[in-house]
Amino acid sequence: MNLYSHLQCSNCDRIFDKMLINNFCPDCIQPLLAKYNLHKGVSKSMIKEQRYNMWRYQHLLPVESENHFVNLGEGWTPMLTLSKTSGAFGIKNVLLKEEGLNPTGSFKARGIGMAVSKAKELGIQSFCIPTAGNAGSALAAYVAAMDGEAHIYMPEATPKVFQLDCEVMGAHVTKVDGSIRDAGIAMNRDNVDGQWWDITTLKEPFRLEGKKTMGYEIAEQLNWTLPDVIIYPTGGGTGLIGIWKAFQEMMEMGWVEHIPTRMVAVQTEGCNPVVQSFKADKDHCDLYENPEETMANGLRVPKAFGDRLIMRTLKESNGYALDVTEDEMMSSIYEFGKMEGMFLSPEGAAVYTGFKKLVANEYIKSTDTVVLINTGSPYKYVENMQ
Ligand SMILES: Cc1ncc(COP(=O)(O)O)c(C=O)c1O
Numbered sequence: 001m002n003l004y005s006h007l008q009c010s011n012c013d014r015i016f017d018k019m020l021i022n023n024f025c026p027d028c029i030q031p032l033l034a035k036y037n038l039h040k041g042v043s044k045s046m047i048k049e050q051r052y053n054m055w056r057y058q059h060l061l062p063v064e065s066e067n068h069f070v071n072l073g074e075g076w077t078p079m080l081t082l083s084k085t086s087g088a089f090g091i092k093n094v095l096l097k098e099e100g101l102n103p104t105g106s107f108k109a110r111g112i113g114m115a116v117s118k119a120k121e122l123g124i125q126s127f128c129i130p131t132a133g134n135a136g137s138a139l140a141a142y143v144a145a146m147d148g149e150a151h152i153y154m155p156e157a158t159p160k161v162f163q164l165d166c167e168v169m170g171a172h173v174t175k176v177d178g179s180i181r182d183a184g185i186a187m188n189r190d191n192v193d194g195q196w197w198d199i200t201t202l203k204e205p206f207r208l209e210g211k212k213t214m215g216y217e218i219a220e221q222l223n224w225t226l227p228d229v230i231i232y233p234t235g236g237g238t239g240l241i242g243i244w245k246a247f248q249e250m251m252e253m254g255w256v257e258h259i260p261t262r263m264v265a266v267q268t269e270g271c272n273p274v275v276q277s278f279k280a281d282k283d284h285c286d287l288y289e290n291p292e293e294t295m296a297n298g299l300r301v302p303k304a305f306g307d308r309l310i311m312r313t314l315k316e317s318n319g320y321a322l323d324v325t326e327d328e329m330m331s332s333i334y335e336f337g338k339m340e341g342m343f344l345s346p347e348g349a350a351v352y353t354g355f356k357k358l359v360a361n362e363y364i365k366s367t368d369t370v371v372l373i374n375t376g377s378p379y380k381y382v383e384n385m386q
């Protein structure tokens with residue numbers, strides 16, 4: 001049983017047929033959301049019988065036939081209890097979702113795996129993407145697995161291993177001066193007549209559905225309860241929006257009675273459009289001019305296409321946005337490594353730094369259950385840390 005029903009504009013609610021190849025709403029130039037017949041009765045016990053990877057939640061995902069799953073083992077990542085961190089900061093329960101163990105070393109495997117699988121179902125084989133690194137690696141992998149073609153555009157400042165990763169898996173890589181936004185502009189110039197399917201973050205609806213599985217997993221791993229706070233390193237925002245979407249779907253299906261979770265976005269001080277909009281209580285983000293380079297490449301996103309959904313998620317969840325410095329991330333990596341025996345990615349270090357600040361300003365309370373998301377493996381960032 002698959003409950004996927006249609007696509008709907010996140011802004012004007014216009015409905016789109018699920019068989020059309022729609023990237024975003026042409027009227028609003030805003031993201032589309034996948035919608036499901038949630039009342040049709042998928043139960044938690046049905047999920048229990050499923051395999052331990054992201055396709056566990058297949059009833060609630062947009063790929064309708066199993067034949068189209070392109071599966072490299074993504075999802076069902078560990079939820080680790082950080083008892084030392086809990087003790088050190090006096091917080092009841094602190095957990096870490098270890099996304100660095102996904103194929104190609106990041107949570108991007110979920111979103112890209114979903115988009116490529118859906119593309120297979122829709123008969124699409126050529127893809128393009130601007131990337132800070134991890135999404136490019138994931139695209140190269142999933143496209144190789146489905147015998148397609150990937151055109152990947154990344155900033156010059158991206159660690160070298162990402163280009164190697166992509167080329168090993170047969171993708172075409174173009175390096176671009178500037179940020180991921182400039183990479184996107186170069187990509188659009190080359191994507192003559194839309195010959196490649198553009199899977200820029202939230203410019204198509206399916207990567208979000210892959211990221212959504214983090215929300216289902218967090219709930220299931222907490223025995224179908226939801227945490228009080230989730231801290232997420234925010235670039236384009238798919239994970240933040242996706243986890244929140246999962247929780248809302250679960251609520252609609254009656255799997256949880258209420259959603260206590262406050263969603264927190266962490267960014268870097270040198271590129272913090274979400275933090276600025278949060279402080280100004282805006283419903284969108286302005287373009288962040290001249291974003292500074294950062295060791296957390298995935299957070300250097302000067303303008304997210306899903307900015308309104310990011311701000312909506314923060315507002316609806318009574319969430320928060322804050323930024324961190326390069327020095328703070330670096331010292332957090334060593335501090336956390338020594339304490340917990342885990343090497344965080346820079347983005348994960350941004351999350352841990354954010355956690356400490358939120359304990360200090362009492363946004364996080366001693367009775368809270370907090371989930372930190374380590375979105376990627378640190379090993380691809382070694383040259384940034386030297
Ligand atoms: C390791 C890592 N963390 C976080 C992000 C930001 O993710 P999103 O664009 O979904 O906000 C990225 C994006 O490249 C990333 O690679």
Ligand SMILES: [Zn+2]
Pocket residue numbers: 009010011012013014025026027028029030
């Ligand atoms: Zn619209």
